[in-house]
Amino acid sequence: MADQSIIRITKELSEIQKTTDLSLAVACRDVDVRNVKALIIGPHDTPYEFGFFEFAVKFNKEYPRKHPQVTATTTNGGRCRFNPNIYATGRVCLSILGTWRGERGEEWSAAQGLESILLSIQSLMSSNPYENEPGFEEANEPSDKRNQKDYADKIRHETLRISVVQRLEEYLHMGVDGAASPKPATLADLDDMDMEGMDDSNIPFEPFKDLCKRRFLWYYDSYLAAVEKAKKDVKDNQAFVRMPFEGSTNSMDGKFNYTELEKRIRNIKKALDAETASWAVEGLELKRKDATLAVNLQRQFEQVVETFKRNGAPHNVELEDNNPFIWTVTYIGKPMTNLDGGLFRFKIFLSPHFPEEQPRVKFETRVFHHRIAADGTPCYSASPSRREDVKTHIDSVIDALEEEHPPYDPRTLVNPEAHKLYWGSPEDRKLYNRRLRRTVQQSMEDL
Template sequence: MSNQTILRISRELSQIQRGSDLSIAVGCQEQDVRHVKALIIGPHGTPYEYGFFEFSIVFGAEYPSKPPKVEARTTNGGRTRFNPNIYAGGKVCLSILGTWHGERPGEEWSSAQGLESILWSIQSLMSNSPYENEPGYENAKGTEDKKMNDLYCAKIRHETLRIAVIQKLEEALGIQPDGSVALHKDSTKSGSGDEDEENEEENESRTLKLKFEPFKDLFKRRFLWYYEHYMTTVLEYSPKHKDGSDFTKMPFEGGGNTMDGKFRYGDLGKRLVRIKEVLRDETNAWAAEGSALNERESSKAAFILRQSEQLGDYFKQKKCNNVSVELEDNNPFVWLMTYYGQPMTRLDGGIFKIRVSISPRFPDEQPRVKVESPIYHHRVSKDGVLCYFPRKPDELRNHIESIAEALEEESPPYDPRTIVHPEATKLLWGSDSDKKRYYRQLRRSFQRTTEEPS
């Protein structure tokens, strides 16, 4: 493969990673940009909504003259076909990939296209009418066709939740079928200092090379964002599909290239709750692990501590007087942030307590932020999970700034991929009376922060 081709692939990967599209992500190991892992998050308002769909991309020596090879990896071990164009065996049928012959000019591959356009094309298959993606069914608009499409969407919705969400998180967290968690290496074991730490890092690095998982932390963070949506899906559709009832087989399914199964929303709901419990326990374990590292005077702990100590001077420079940060029990890995509502804003007078839990593997694992003061806000879930976007994910200072910016955001552009509080979001982007209700609820919530004892 020529240097020019490698440079182009690297440039495309960097463009996606720096971009603002929250529905796609890519990752590769530094030593080989030809082999890429890609993630597409199912579009809002479809049966694929907020599912985590992974793909492997292999670039050949003739790229960009010829398209890369793309294989779907979220297939339940080759047993589940998620779309007429996304096979259980992993094949992705698209004209721009040369795996399907389009009838319209311009549908074939050209060197002007790239990885991002491929991912967008695959994402476009994840629609509300997947039944019509099957050749010969493109114009299926009759009553019976609509019924079949609804039945197809019903099982895709269930399997998206089961396979593309729950299974992903259970694997990432080591949750076993009985709900127990597989034991991992004890990161808090005693040691003499940096030498032990370096050995641990070397072992971790070797493990990562053997099993490259670039989206593991993303799965966890987004699950916390979308948890309420997932549970709402269970509550809404479980009465419509009796547990144990069979999926309807589509006319075009067969030969092992199918989506067979039964509805079991009751079980899915329990597994979602268990995932959230394990994520809570994992976050708490970060604090214990961080405290142990601090006692050992680890370089990791010193690095995080230094960043917290520099915050005061930085805020003075920026003349930012409405944010303060202190450590919980002198633990550098747990920051307690207090945000004071800015004068002349909708949060004026509010006092918000925010817990920032930092992983000892930061920045590979990003902080988990919980607003502990009750607040009715489109960026904060009902149980306090904050949806925010640091411009510099490897700088904790920027995380604190971005948290404040998320709370202060008054007229954001609508983006369904950031919905963490569905009710508040619906009001904010609803009618004029809905918006008034939203701001009234917001005002009441921050007024309560001054009434409660700190």
């Protein structure tokens, strides 16, 4: 009989991976479902906004009767305490994890699970984390008010520096100055090497690398906006203020340097754009070799063209330079909507490691839209079960563009200016519609 705890863990992992929650992700090696990595993306309007916080979750054989062990791993090597309840050592203080005394009824129960744990941790990432420290929940003294702001200020800086910038620089093998460093071996790099005596355990397990790269492109303008705002509040080389509850080995010490952070954020964007462009060259080489992936993408392209013709879809799809790794889609604006009359082109860049690396999409035609970043990067979500189907990505981009009554979701904040108008007052919405229509008209004039 199969281990019941393994069945439960596998089911929970599958359910989280199938959801459209844009702020949680989980993964494990196929041979070790008891050791899980989880990623929480910091909530909007908090000092943790759009940061990438990773946790290690170790399930025991008595799960779900007993809670798993959870350790924060985004700690800058054990030197950064990101919250009164998330220590520099990685300890996560929560009553449901048995690491903090809670009220009656707040302890762990078998009805809870991995998702409830992650949501509880995410709730700690509030707009005023100072109040999470016991005894400071209702701190109203002037000194406490100052501390609340100082604490949020340094968390915002370190969220950008450690959870975003350092993480992406490591993924892209960049130095602080933006220079590339030698890449470590990956499974993809070892395809043509002698694999005898080697196994996956020798390769770094980085399940969120692609997700973080794509989300960085989503939130790039938000990161720069946060830097611009913070520069007005703090000065470079200004020291962090130590909080009353921080100790010498469990604190967040350092200095502000938003000038350097801004430079590093811009360098990451350049490196990601260069990486995307490199896919075309690598893709042509795979096509020349008749690699399986190149043949598969060529076949998918032909099927999409045929489907569009059969269904009478007005949109057009072409390959750039006959390269199956770069698709150009010409989208015709939906009649009777604000997009009516528009003619927009966007490119789909496919990785030589697709679908492990998901496509990167960019609109070449400028469009003022709350789901499209200023540089043309669209915010969309393709079905996890069809991530290998390029048409699914095309359809998902178009769905995001055409969605008429989307629910408010700050996790899709990729164009701060358009987002603010779209979700603002009735007058703001009218201005948004006018600016969108203007870009629709310009899309025809630019032909």
